[in-house]
Amino acid sequence: MKGIVFTEFLELVETKFGIKTVQDIIDACDLKTNGVYTSVGTYDHKEMFQMVGKLSEIQNIPVADLLQTYGTFFFSVLSTSYPKFMTKNNLFSFLESIDGYIHPEVLKLYPEAELPRFSSEKINDSEMQLVYESSRKMSDFAIGLIKGAATYYNTAADVEVVKSEADGTKVIIQISCIDA
Ligand code: HEM
Missing domain, CATH: 3.90.1520.10 (H-NOX domain)
Incomplete structure (x- = not known):
């Protein structure tokens, strides 16, 4: 999946929940990229699901709501x-x-x-x-x-x-x- 989907996701998480939450979800997921994305790169879409899943746990918001x-x-x-x-x-x-x-x-x-x-x-x-x-x-x-x-x-x-x-x-x- 294109990097813009990841970079904008982390941007939104930072705006809504703060930079600490961004770091917490990256630290809690075992990401091949270590959470470093460029907008023109291409990455495994499963990393997105890992991060959304972790954010859902931390914030107690259903994954479906976060994705929407x-x-x-x-x-x-x-x-x-x-x-x-x-x-x-x-x-x-x-x-x-x-x-x-x-x-x-x-x-x-x-x-x-x-x-x-x-x-x-x-x-x-x-x-x-x-x-x-x-x-x-x-x-x-x-x-x-x-x-x-x-x-x-x-x-x-x-x-x-x-x-x-x-x-x-x-x-x-x-x-x-x-x-x-
Ligand atoms: C309501 C309108 C749109 C819908 C419902 C839609 C739907 C989707 C969905 C669901 C994905 C995720 C990939 C997947 O599910 O397999 C996706 C990816 C993407 N879409 Fe759309 N899209 C829309 C409009 C647009 C527009 C206007 C653009 C921009 C020009 C765009 C560009 C992209 C890009 C760049 C990706 C990422 C592809 C990748 O990561 O490999 N989409 N779209």
């Missing part, structure tokens, strides 16, 4: 860092474009990126479903990103899991706009 919060924060990082990918003018067109446009563009920039697959189905003007598929099982991170995208597009929306395969590699996420 991080996803929402990461969306604002992405939309600021890559404004040229923010070409769509509403939430649903944007979400429909992740798999066919945004992530393929990311792969052009970083051929070693490991990205999930998404298929989308618009149910009606205010509801759509995204099917998340990835061996990395980061659907909670995806939910956080989607919530970040809703905020970016000034759209009030509920984002919920409709169905999850037992091991989390395939998850159906429903996005329901509240005031559409």
